[in-house]
Amino acid sequence: MSDKELPDHLREDNLSEETKTLISSLPSTKDFLGKLYNYQGCWYYPNTLQGVLNFQKGFKPQETDIIIASFPKSGTTWLKALTVALLERSNNTSTNVPHPLQSDNPHGLVPFLETNVYLNSSTPDLTKFSSPRLFSTHMPLHTLQVPFKDSPCKIVYVCRDVKDVLVSQWYFRCAYLQKEVDKSLLESSLDSLCSGVGYFGPFWENVLSYWRGSLEDPEHVLFMRYEEMKSEPAAQVKRLAEFLGCPFTEEEEEGGSVDKILELCSLSSLSSMEINKTGKTSNNVHHSNFFRKGEVGDSKNHLTPEMENKIDLIIEEKYKGSGFKY
16 A cells, blocks of 8 residues: 555655654654654654644643543544433434434544644644534543643543454454455564554553553543443443533433443444445545454454463563553
8 A cells, every 4th residue: 555545644744844853853663554753652653743743732622621542443433432422412302313423433523633633733623613522532641631731621541451452453454454354464563562663552651641640630531441341331331421520310310321322332333324334534444444343352363372472471561560450
């Protein structure tokens, strides 16, 4: 796939002179898609780094902003859908008006700051976002927080077993590169994951930044685990609603509101919506690529015991002493 065929955020054709000067001094490497640069401890493709810098320079937070954060392929789509549905339930009383999730993909409704909103400018037009504004990111917490200072905005982070992240990432990459599912790509993705040198890596630094943030400031940073969302969805959705300041009333719970939201945001429901079968993101990625299995433990069907052991050793070493367990 040529550079021009890649999604915008993975390319190197949108850099300011200032950014070109900056990246000449940054640690760099190359993978099968192109060059990566390390900025504030995290690896980015050049255009994404431009988006990060644009965001840090130009973002003006509002007190009611909500940010959905994650390492890529950790359950981001589902968390975005649930957040939209929770906030929308007070607005969407008319059966004649289509629900936002039926009109746009979760990534269109909750766009990424660095790969969408600020990709091309440090002063994008944000007037279309009504309060509370919903945005998302894969940046680590310390990079995200630069423009926030003492803003009381809410940040929700979802974490997932990194073995399942790896397999999900592998399938996703094959889909948008329009390649057959290729074991050699899985092996190179494994090496990248374990070395920490890959897009938005190291994964352990991403996870730990939000884990520590949630301990230090639980009122503004919520740490969620994908596996708990799957095993106890009702309890986790109520926890999310409480954190976002829109808890379920007794009447809503008795009326089945929690189950209705879980059904609306289920993989089968979202993947069967016309918008998710046919549409594309602003970065030209098919909406259908975001819906595969969503299962816990699917990695066992794809990783060898040696691969699993390699990941386990890295996790044990990197999380040691942090108090974080997965």
